[in-house]
Amino acid sequence: MAVRVQQADFDVGAEIAALRRADPGIGAIASFIGLVRDRNDGDAVSGMTLEHYPGMTEKALEGIVDEAKRRWDIVDALVVHRVGELKPLDQIVLVVVTGAHRATAFEACEFVMDYLKTQAPFWKKETTPSGARWVEARATDDQAAERWKAG
Amino acid sequence: MSIRILYFARLREEMGIAQELLELPPGVGDINSLRAYLAARGGASSAAFAAAKAVRASVNQDLARSDTPVKSGDEIAFFPPVTGG
Numbered sequence: 001m002a003v004r005v006q007q008a009d010f011d012v013g014a015e016i017a018a019l020r021r022a023d024p025g026i027g028a029i030a031s032f033i034g035l036v037r038d039r040n041d042g043d044a045v046s047g048m049t050l051e052h053y054p055g056m057t058e059k060a061l062e063g064i065v066d067e068a069k070r071r072w073d074i075v076d077a078l079v080v081h082r083v084g085e086l087k088p089l090d091q092i093v094l095v096v097v098t099g100a101h102r103a104t105a106f107e108a109c110e111f112v113m114d115y116l117k118t119q120a121p122f123w124k125k126e127t128t129p130s131g132a133r134w135v136e137a138r139a140t141d142d143q144a145a146e147r148w149k150a151g
Numbered sequence: 152m153s154i155r156i157l158y159f160a161r162l163r164e165e166m167g168i169a170q171e172l173l174e175l176p177p178g179v180g181d182i183n184s185l186r187a188y189l190a191a192r193g194g195a196s197s198a199a200f201a202a203a204k205a206v207r208a209s210v211n212q213d214l215a216r217s218d219t220p221v222k223s224g225d226e227i228a229f230f231p232p233v234t235g236g
Contacts, residue, residue, distance in 0.1 A: 034236050050235070051160055053228060056212035081235060093236050113236060119214060121228075122235025123160035134161045137205070137232030 002077060003061040005052055007084040010094055019078050019096050026075050030105035032095045032113050038088035040135070043128040048135075050083045050092070053121040057081075060120045064112055072108040074099040079112060081122065111148050118145040152223030154185075158199075159230035162206065165199035175223050182208045183217040185227065205232050 012033060020026055039045055065077045075098040082092055095112050099105040124135040157170045179185045186208070190200035200206065208215040209228045221227060 052235070053157070053159055053209075053212075053230070056209055056228070059212050060214070117236040118233065120235050121159065121209070121230060121233050123231065124234045125160070134231065135234045137234050 002065045002079065003058055004080045005054075005057055005061070005083055006080065007082060009082070009091060010080045012091075012094060015078060015080060015094060016096055019076055019098055023075065023098070025100060026098045027100050028098070028102040028105040030097045030099075030102065030109040032093075032109055033091055034093040034113075036086050036088050036090045036092055040126060040128075043130070045088065045126045045128055047085060047087045048124050048126040049085055049132075051123045051125070052081075052083045057121050061116065064115045064119065067115070068097070068108045068112050071111070072099070072104040074104055074108050077108065077112060079116065081116075081120070083122070114141070114144045114148060117141040154221065154223060155226050157226065157228040159228060161231045162199055162229050166195050175221070179221060181217070181221055182210070182215050182219050182227075185221050186217075186229075189229075200229075206230070207232055 012031070016029060016031065020029065036048060037045065061079050065079060068074065068077055078096045080094040086092060095109050097105045097109040118141050125132055126135055153172045153174045155170060155172055158166045158168065163169050176188050179188050186200055186206065189196050190202065191197065206229055210219050210221060211226050
């Protein structure tokens with residue numbers, strides 16, 4: 001399964017081992033792990049709730065992984081994204097890309113994250129000392145996704 | 152036949168509901184005209200769909216644009232710009 005949305009935490013080592021399947025053709029693995037920070041926009045953050053659109057979220061993530069496989073000569077890719085209640089230090093998202101060489105693995109991994117940030121239906125609501133607030137989308141994330149358009 | 156509309160995140164809170172069934176109103180044929188209908192029907196709906204609000208949409212679980220067609224039986228969703236990752 002290339003894409004999973006779950007409440008439970010994930011084990012990065014186990015996920016990578018499962019994706020490699022001892023394939024000796026894989027010479028490079030690139031991974032990204034997103035984490036909950038204890039501050040955002042100048043305020044302390046004590047926790048967050050991640051909401052998603054069951055069905056569409058998985059479909060969007062699968063579409064992004066398919067597009068990465070179409071654009072780059074990679075072996076496989078995995079996305080695991082958590083939902084529900086999370087706290088600072090918690091893992092939020094894991095992207096792993098396996099390939100023959102590092103350049104394609106790095107690029108495809110970055111592409112998947114940039115597209116996930118702007119196209120996959122997840123929403124964060126964070127808890128601060130002044131109450132809960134929805135996290136606003138960042139223009140820099142749109143710009144990051146935009147640079148892959150020419151590719 | 153009707154359309155099902157789902158609301159997520161800030162939109163769900165502003166609407167006070169997670170989803171509704173709606174008879175496709177006359178003259179509504181795409182996301183743009185559906186959004187205009189929701190903005191004009193008053194109450195929480197008008198506030199949530201005020202013109203200045205950043206609202207994204209999907210049709211049958213694919214991201215939609217303002218000119219994406221809407222027809223009976225479709226699953227529509229409205230939500231704020233996404234913030235995952």
